[in-house]
Amino acid sequence: MTTHDTLPILAALERKVLWLASWMIHNANHLRDSDDGLKVGGHQASSASLATIMTALYFDVLRPADRVAVKPHASPIFHAIQYLLGKQTRERMQAFRGYKGAQSYPSRTKDTDDVDFSTGSVGLGVAQTLFSSLTQDYVRAHGWGKDRPEGRMVALVGDAELDEGNIFEALLEGWKQGLRNCWWIIDYNRQSLDAVVREGLWERYEQLFKNFGWNVVIVKYGSLQQAAFREPGGDKLRAWIDTCPNPLYSALVFAGGSAWRKRLNDEIGDQGDVSRLIEKRSDAELAALMNNLGGHDLPALLEAFHNATSDKPTCFICYTVKGFGLPMAGHKDNHAGLMTPAQMDTYRAAQNVREGHEWDRFEGLPVAEGELQAFLDRVPFTTGGERRLDAPRIAVPETLAVTIQPEMSTQTGFGNILNEIGRGDGEFAQRIVTTSPDVTVSTNLGPWVNRRGLFAREKMADTFRNERIPSTFNWEFSPDGQHIELGIAEANLFIVLSALGLSHTINGVRLLPVGTLYDPFIARGLDQLNYACYQDARFMVAGTPSGITLAGEGGAHQSIAEPLIGMAQDGIAAFEPAYVDELAVIMAFAFAYMQKSGGEQSERNWLRDETGGSVYLRLSTRPIAQPQRAMTDDLKRDIVDGAYWLRKPGPNAQIVVAYTGAIAPEAIEAVGLMAEDRRDVGLLAVTSADRLNAGWTAAQRARERGLVHARSHIERLLDDVPPGCALVTVLDGHPATLAWLGAVNGHRARSLGVEHFGQTGSLADLYRHYGIDANSIVAAAQAIAPGRPIRHLKALP
Numbered sequence: 001m002t003t004h005d006t007l008p009i010l011a012a013l014e015r016k017v018l019w020l021a022s023w024m025i026h027n028a029n030h031l032r033d034s035d036d037g038l039k040v041g042g043h044q045a046s047s048a049s050l051a052t053i054m055t056a057l058y059f060d061v062l063r064p065a066d067r068v069a070v071k072p073h074a075s076p077i078f079h080a081i082q083y084l085l086g087k088q089t090r091e092r093m094q095a096f097r098g099y100k101g102a103q104s105y106p107s108r109t110k111d112t113d114d115v116d117f118s119t120g121s122v123g124l125g126v127a128q129t130l131f132s133s134l135t136q137d138y139v140r141a142h143g144w145g146k147d148r149p150e151g152r153m154v155a156l157v158g159d160a161e162l163d164e165g166n167i168f169e170a171l172l173e174g175w176k177q178g179l180r181n182c183w184w185i186i187d188y189n190r191q192s193l194d195a196v197v198r199e200g201l202w203e204r205y206e207q208l209f210k211n212f213g214w215n216v217v218i219v220k221y222g223s224l225q226q227a228a229f230r231e232p233g234g235d236k237l238r239a240w241i242d243t244c245p246n247p248l249y250s251a252l253v254f255a256g257g258s259a260w261r262k263r264l265n266d267e268i269g270d271q272g273d274v275s276r277l278i279e280k281r282s283d284a285e286l287a288a289l290m291n292n293l294g295g296h297d298l299p300a301l302l303e304a305f306h307n308a309t310s311d312k313p314t315c316f317i318c319y320t321v322k323g324f325g326l327p328m329a330g331h332k333d334n335h336a337g338l339m340t341p342a343q344m345d346t347y348r349a350a351q352n353v354r355e356g357h358e359w360d361r362f363e364g365l366p367v368a369e370g371e372l373q374a375f376l377d378r379v380p381f382t383t384g385g386e387r388r389l390d391a392p393r394i395a396v397p398e399t400l401a402v403t404i405q406p407e408m409s410t411q412t413g414f415g416n417i418l419n420e421i422g423r424g425d426g427e428f429a430q431r432i433v434t435t436s437p438d439v440t441v442s443t444n445l446g447p448w449v450n451r452r453g454l455f456a457r458e459k460m461a462d463t464f465r466n467e468r469i470p471s472t473f474n475w476e477f478s479p480d481g482q483h484i485e486l487g488i489a490e491a492n493l494f495i496v497l498s499a500l501g502l503s504h505t506i507n508g509v510r511l512l513p514v515g516t517l518y519d520p521f522i523a524r525g526l527d528q529l530n531y532a533c534y535q536d537a538r539f540m541v542a543g544t545p546s547g548i549t550l551a552g553e554g555g556a557h558q559s560i561a562e563p564l565i566g567m568a569q570d571g572i573a574a575f576e577p578a579y580v581d582e583l584a585v586i587m588a589f590a591f592a593y594m595q596k597s598g599g600e601q602s603e604r605n606w607l608r609d610e611t612g613g614s615v616y617l618r619l620s621t622r623p624i625a626q627p628q629r630a631m632t633d634d635l636k637r638d639i640v641d642g643a644y645w646l647r648k649p650g651p652n653a654q655i656v657v658a659y660t661g662a663i664a665p666e667a668i669e670a671v672g673l674m675a676e677d678r679r680d681v682g683l684l685a686v687t688s689a690d691r692l693n694a695g696w697t698a699a700q701r702a703r704e705r706g707l708v709h710a711r712s713h714i715e716r717l718l719d720d721v722p723p724g725c726a727l728v729t730v731l732d733g734h735p736a737t738l739a740w741l742g743a744v745n746g747h748r749a750r751s752l753g754v755e756h757f758g759q760t761g762s763l764a765d766l767y768r769h770y771g772i773d774a775n776s777i778v779a780a781a782q783a784i785a786p787g788r789p790i791r792h793l794k795a796l797p
């Protein structure tokens with residue numbers, strides 16, 4: 001708890017934090033003449049706005065178990081604080097925004113100074129704290145991680161950041177889930193990037209947060225203002241401040257003391273006491289008083305934070321000035337504002353920082369160095385040891401059991417595999433946590449949920465069951481349930497996966513998160529998926545059902561681009577198996593892959609097999625005939641690496657059909673139809689275009705760097721294909737997914753797939769319409785590998 005003695009130290013540190021952040025930005029100014037100038041500038045004013053709040057938090061309020069998402073543009077303040085705490089190097093500070101330097105936006109994966117949650121795409125870090133709090137509750141409710149104290153999940157939120165819809169989706173979900181231990185601290189500087197925000201937003205926020213069960217603490221007036229309000233005439237001043245429009249207040253902050261005086265005298269100067277209150281202050285004192293909003297006042301902030309002792313989620317609305325303490329303070333254009341060298345010089349001199357001593361940690365501060373260092377050594381936040389945790393890997397069975405029916409879909413297979421896992425009670429089954437945005441039952445998670453129950457901190461019975469009304473699903477909530485049921489918000493799904501998927505490093509307890517959603521709605525949560533991957537969260541997500549195979553559902557539910565998302569998204573390995581035995585192999589691999597972490601990703605293996613990652617399964621509801629075959633180790637490896645020959649092409653092959661996913665029967669049929677008229681036709685089953693492609697790219701790069709023997713899986717497979725042979729590729733998704741196969745060994749290729757929004761119809765109608773049925777495959781083969789007419793080719797409509 002703060003004492004009076006520590007206030008001067010905190011005040012000195014606040015000055016130093018702001019100085020170091022500004023100096024760091026100034027150093028990155030070599031970029032100022034480039035397009036990057038605006039972006040560098042974005043840090044300056046935006047950082048200054050949070051300098052006081054972050055000083056109060058990091059040097060006094062926070063405890064080691066607390067976790068923070070810092071507003072993206074406050075990155076320099078964060079790095080400056082870590083620098084003072086001895087956790088950031090001067091080299092990285094100097095290289096801010098440069099190669100291997102401190103990151104422009106706090107990054108868990110790229111920064112080295114203990115970033116809890118990455119930020120950058122505004123709104124996401126905010127939601128991440130909410131779901132991390134839920135994750136903490138989940139972990140503790142299951143009896144894990146209790147050797148550590150509970151942490152608060154804290155977001156430092158820009159006021160304009162609250163325009164992002166995902167924050168509201170999260171708020172609603174948080175209310176449903178009984179959110180606790182979450183602080184959102186709003187930097188209410190009333191400025192966004194472009195301009196000044198709307199009047200009176202704080203009132204909307206206040207109502208909104210209260211509606212969702214939060215405490216709301218408004219930190220509006222600093223201690224100087226509070227003292228002035230107690231003077232005769234103070235009430236008038238307060239009333240004036242309360243009714244002053246945001247843009248005017250900002251403009252006056254920018255204009256300074258004499259402008260304040262003129263304005264105040266014009267508007268309330270003839271009202272007796274208040275005139276004296278104004279007159280007795282110099283211009284500088286008047287400016288200091290008017291700029292002394294709560295968010296820049298250590299005593300006001302410390303009081304607010306230390307008084308928030310309940311575990312109820314709490315929103316602090318802290319009034320601040322964007323650019324506080326700097327010459328651009330308050331100006332509506334300040335987001336891009338950079339200080340000129342002359343301004344920096346003036347600022348340096350005012351801070352008593354000697355030239356050449358800009359990086360010195362205690363230079364020019366009014367408190368003795370020893371005292372400052374002793375204080376920093378005792379800062380509660382850093383006295384708990386290593387904050388970035390780890391957890392042992394959970395053993396994954398080599399084979400996942402599943403009973404394969406003669407005809408089956410991959411989605412049913414997925415449900416059955418989880419159901420089988422759910423029978424067990426070992427650690428593996430216990431650590432799986434499933435989640436879905438209102439499509440639990442329709443993505444076949446029902447049997448798993450029946451076995452493992454739904455999670456809630458408080459027990460909630462299934463009323464239908466209690467009333468003895470028959471129902472297929474047991475919908476009972478309890479603290480040891482293993483399914484988190486979400487409302488329909490795919491953005492929330494991916495942030496929940498991000499939070500659950502970081503539990504090993506945040507809570508020191510490993511979870512194996514599995515999420516499901518309809519494949520097209522990946523696009524709905526795409527930035528969140530990207531965010532989760534950027535933070536290196538580990539999870540499995542099944543996009544199911546997918547494609548136009550979802551025939552009767554029409555274009556709004558049919559995914560086209562998702563296979564390309566799966567390929568292009570870093571941090572996630574995408575698979576699209578056709579058969580359930582393949583899926584079982586892939587899931588066993590995935591549960592282990594999700595847990596790997598092997599330091600730097602090597603150039604030799606771009607498949608991330610050492611470093612691990614998340615996994616995306618694109619599944620289907622289409623039941624297809626399943627192969628009866630023994631699963632050999634070779635086949636397993638091929639499935640995981642991305643492809644295998646279902647039928648190896650002969651030495652004289654003219655055609656190879658390469659397919660992925662639910663379209664397998666059409667590919668097989670097409671091969672049968674052309675067998676009489678084309679020699680030695682091959683059939684390549686692609687289980688992961690993503691891994692296949694990544695391996696190929698890596699092998700090429702490796703060869704260019706001198707590893708002449710580097711060979712990727714697809715190169716080895718296509719060695720079996722004679723040079724004159726043509727490829728026809730096909731999938732229920734965008735044709736570009738497999739089109740690159742032709743470039744591997746220089747084979748002609750024709751790629752079939754879906755390019756336009758789907759529509760309703762029977763499967764046969766749609767496959768024919770989009771040209772991915774057997775006949776279209778044969779027609780493509782005939783066109784690309786001319787020869788005698790293929791007899792079974794029907795005339796195309």
Ligand SMILES: Cc1ncc(C[n+]2csc(CCOP(=O)(O)OP(=O)(O)O)c2C)c(N)n1
Pocket residue numbers: 045046047049072073120121122157158159160161162187189191192193194322335
């Ligand atoms: C999703 C997303 N859209 C746009 C941006 C660009 N951007 C960065 S900061 C910002 C405005 C921030 O305003 P506020 O949150 O109030 O912070 P302040 O600059 O006032 O500190 C915008 C639009 C972004 N980072 N992320």
Ligand SMILES: [Mg+2]
Pocket residue numbers: 158159160187188189190191192322
């Ligand atoms: Mg703002």
